[in-house]
Amino acid sequence: MVFTDEQLKDFCMSRCYSLDGQTAVVTGGSTGLGLAITRCLVSAGAKVVVLSYESEEQACASLKEFGDKTVFYQFDITDTAHTQEIAGRILREHGPVGILVNNAGNHCKKYIWDMTVEDYVKVLNVHLVGAFALTKAFVPQMKELGRGRILFQASMTSYIGQPMVAGYATAKAGYLGLIHTLTAELAEFGITVNAIAPGWIDTPMFHKAVDNDPPRLAKIMGRIPAKTVGDPMDVGMCAAFLCSDAARYISGTCIPVDGGALIGF
Known part of the structure; x- marks a missing residue:
């Protein structure tokens, strides 16, 4: 089929990037980058099921702006004994899930000589084990649908070394495999x-790390060719793209949203 320019524009805007009729599950989708992802998926037409360990009161306050386009379930991603149960409940109550965004995470900022094995395992359980269990729970029905979009929230530490985040870096690098x-x-x-x-995104966590540490901020900014930190919506828009039909032939890759920081000198 040959498209005119106007037909192609209409096709791309109305179909390729649309998530109308899709149901997405986003872990940690009510705060930080997860909230930006939720916002972008909803804007593209999806209904978003948010899973988070935070209280229903906290989450619903963040998600109120989306009305009935979001629904919240309190769930600890490390509770893998009940992962299949929560997945089954979501499928029963909301129908097929075509999008899964594994965004939940935690940190343990300690040098390795201060970190316990329990600290290390706790971080891996959230990022790797919990995300694996949830993915495993939703894959069978995606196979039945003949369609699915699965995303993982990686990090600059998937590629570069940073001190005091051994567990976090291990998990984020593990996502690549x-x-x-x-x-x-x-x-x-x-x-x-x-x-x-x-990359370095304008979030409360970023400001907590750099606002009282000018040398660290200068080091970060010197590495970013774009000369600015990113906006959470930059990450959200990338997620919406990867979940859309426009990215149907993209798989097995990790997209840095970093203003060029990975190649910055």
């Missing part, structure tokens, strides 16, 4: 698996 294997297993079923690696 996971998306490669899952792509090899799931691509033939119409399921794409990708990751996003946010």
Whole structure:
């Protein structure tokens, strides 16, 4: 089929990037970058099921602006004994899930000589084990649908060394191996698996880290060719793109949203 310029524009805007009729699950989707992802998925037409360990009161206050386009379930992603149960409940109450965004995370900022094995394992359980369990729970129905979009929230620490985040860096680097294997297993079923690696983004966590540390801020800014930190919506828009039909032939990759920081000198 040959499109006119106007037809192509209409096709791309109304279909390629639309998430109308899609149901997405976003872990940690009521705060920080997760909230930006929720906002962008809703704007593209999706209904978003948010999973988070925070209280219903806190989450609903953040999600109020979206009305009935979001729904919240309190769930600890590390409670893998009940992952299948929460996934089944979501499928019963909201129908097929075509999008899963593994965004939940935590930190343990300690040098390795101060970090306990329990500290290390706790971080891995949130980022890797919990995300793996939830992905495993939703994959069978995605195979039945013949379509699926699975995203993982990676990091600059997937690629570069930073002190005091051994568990976090291990988990974020682990996502790269996971998306490669899952792509090899799931691509033939119409399921794409990708990751996003946010750079330095203008969030409360960023300001907490740099506002009272001018040398650290200068070091960060000197590494970013764009000469500015990112906006949370930059990450959200990338997620919406990867979940859309416009990205149907993209799988097994990790997209840095970093203003060029990974190649910055």
